[in-house]
Amino acid sequence: MKIADKNTKAVDLVREALEKAKEFEQYHCFISMNEARALERAREIDEKIAKGEKVGRLAGVPYALKDNYLSREGVTTAAARMLDNFPSPITATAVAKLEAEGAIMIGRTNLDAYAHGSSTENSYFGPTHNAHDMERVAGGSSGGSAVATALGIVQFALGSDTGGSIRQPASYNGVWGVKPTYGTVSRYGVVAMASSTDTMGCFAKTAEDVDLVMSIMAGKDPKDSTTIDDFWNRELEDAKPKKKKIGLIKDFLGGGVDAEVVKAIRDYADKMKKAGFEIEEVEMPIMKYGLAIYYIVQPAEVASNLSRYDGVRYGHRAAEITDLDSVYSNTRDEGFMPENKRRIMIGNFVLSSGFFDAYYLKAQKARTLLINAYNEAFEKYDALLCAVAPAPAFKLGEKINDPLQMYMEDMMSVLPSLAGLPAISAPFTKSKGGLPIGVQLIGPRKSDQVLLNIAKTVEEVK
Amino acid sequence: MAITREDVLHLAELSNLRLSEDQIEPLIKDLDNIVGYISQLDELDTEGVEPTYQCFDMKNVWREDTIEEFEANREDLLNLTVESEDNQIKVPKVL
């Protein structure tokens, strides 16, 4: 990580980032820039350095913020018309922690509205383009942050991952992405999607950088009752795996996954062997139900969490108002994107009287079976290996009119989310078409650093 | 189960969404596909299995009963609303 010091001015780091952001404007990574404030903060930091005062571990490091994090700097839109003019009076805990260490937010990145999507096409402000092919999607929902990192505009960017929203775009753009153990980073001040699987993580170009940023954001927050004690406190090289044994999930080496992707995973497994790991194929039949479980649990929580957007207290309010009902229903019709509406309606379907037991309760029971299957596997393995997504980045518009096809993108990424487990997306290879293909490593709770350590070891194998 | 037009209208009401006619037709198809897909859980035997609502067991996460300062005060909050009067949020008459 390039950090400001006596020789490197924070102002120069920020200027450089802002210039690159302009240079790559056509990728549409950003919804809004934070230029003035960013330069102001950079100067403050340079003054401190000049005075020899203590500056943080990320002094003057420019970063990009997914636009579903609240911050008093600028407007938080969640890429939805509902919040297109929402000047947050609150700053998210994660953002506050980074800024306390001197990190500087240069802009807010694009996402699928309310993080609902796997392509960043569901943004009220238009799609973000893949860093390696303008014709293709960035992945999502944290597409803007992934591309901004891949293009080298920023050294790291924040994302949120509820069912793959960091890992899949990381894989599509060839950068590192971490979805930490549930409860590692506070959710306070981040627009909620599905509370029981929402996690806050980041993108960077190296395992070390990801590790540094996560170690700063991690920790218990009295404002989020689901955060856990800080365990992200080791040096990366000390987080060594104990068993040196990896499970290769057999269920994802065939149907539904691209041959090219399957080959990549097998190649990675071979590389792991070279790195001294024992690889064993493991069958986990419950895995094929993961997507169905997720698309019951997540929409239910989405429908509930989006109930507060009613045009009464903040955000968009429809112009055509005849009565209170129209304040609600017109505002919500105008304020949400089609995908938001689909999820809200599916959520209300699985929660409605008569269907609760058959869908919601059933899914939560199936979720228990999934967790049991993982626990069993981790008695033998340090980690499980599978692809992040079934194929490399697809073409813009290719799946936008077929929601179910879009959901299939998440078939492998939603699984650790449902179990609250850490999962990383590590860059590995490229397709014949030159599109990045990453790999996914999943481990037991709080093994986040171990996963990074493993992937770094493998990366270093020549 | 198949999703009908009536289902969509009912769900739209539960969801407080006033949908224009052109949105309804595609929604019937999309929701029907999705519900069809998630219904595959029927084949899974969950007899006697406890549901998981939170990924791992946490309990008794609570605070002491003391007043704290918050980042945003009344003015900050009311400034966000479209209409306010006498430090209250203004909405069309509730019947």
Next chain:
Amino acid sequence: MEEYKTTIGIECHVQLNTKTKLFSAVDNDAVDKEPNSCVSPIDYALPGMLPVLNKAAIEKCVRAGLAMNCKINLVSRFDRKHYYYPDLPKGYQITQMYQPIIGAGVIHLPDGSDVHIEHAHLEEDAGKLTHFGTYSLVDLNRAGTPLIEIVSMPDIHSPAQARAYCEELHRLMMYAGVTNGDLYQGNMRFDINVSVSKTDKLGTRTETKNLNSFRSIERAVEYEVKRQIEVLEKGGKVKQETRGWNDATGKTTSQRSKEEAQDYRYMPEPDVPPVVLEQSYVDKVEASMPMMPDEYRSKFGLLNLDHSESEAILNYPILAQRLNEVCDKNISLAPRVAHWFSGVLLSEENQDKNFALATAEELAELSEMVEKKELSSTGAKAVLMEMYDRKNTAKTAHTLAKEMNLLQENDEGALEAIIDEVLQAPECAKAADDVRNGEMKAIGFLVGQVMKKSKGKANPATVNGLIKKKLS
């Protein structure tokens, strides 16, 4: 109409008197505060805000549960109840649908009847709406205030019993110290479910919501019973619906019928981990509970006070406690103290007094002085009033009586001097002679003269005796 059987179940919402709200650490006491001045970003439901449970609300739930002889569920969880209303910022209320903290229990009413509690759960209150011509204003000060909703079984069968149940519930919550209990401020609000039937099969019930006075509860039940019987007698059907009470007209009116009932789409609350209590914790709370109305009743039964008198005293936990302490000192002194409480202290003009000021010692002492004729009952009442004046807290009853010059003169020597003086007085000669000749009614005049000379401090009985002795 008496062949109709009335069946009533009551839901009561009790606002807990915690310092802060249930899920946000802002002031929970909005009385006399400006609109929206007790509102945090959590109560306002900004994006990304999360609830943080108030520990004190859990303890108050346990206290309330124990006060109602309820089972305390060691494991309880929270759920979301969804509906859209401007006073409900999140679009859902955090409540306990599936695993409430308070289980089944029973309340004994003063008339000896029992009302069973189905369960009681912890939830958050909504905000307040004020309606104007074309618009309404939203004040969220009350949004997030902790509530216990107490659900009774349909064990109640008359308007009077309904009132008695609510009054007893109010007493129990006050004794448990979980609410300020101000009905005018809406600290306790009641929903009554009423049905009538000629058979053992329950009739269709209506729910009348948001009653906030004991009188209106009794009247609303009376009205509903009458109304439903009329409907049935006319061959009609009672509609299952929610009704509202209008205190001015004394009528209930239809609000929402069950057909249009909402689907609340209950969902487990993922942001708040479950509450798991140790039995030892519950035991500790139980040990800290004060004496409850029932125990006081059995104790005060020994004083043979009349029912209304003891119930009036029971409405004031501090007075019940004082009276009980006096009983423990000397039960024979207690009835007089009870009469003072119900007769003097609880009269309109004294409602503002701080009933805690007079200690059991002082009250017992005062009662004993009357017993020993050192003080007239009128004098005692005057002293009693002074005891409830803060500036006198340090003084004993005797000191006060002395300062107020109310101590009765029982010293025979001193009295005889006054009596001789009176008997020698020419204006008394006739009366004295009459008495000597056995016309005893004349003695009253002489006693009166002595009392006058002693400025009322002489004890009339003693004087009477002494005069007789002298003139016989």
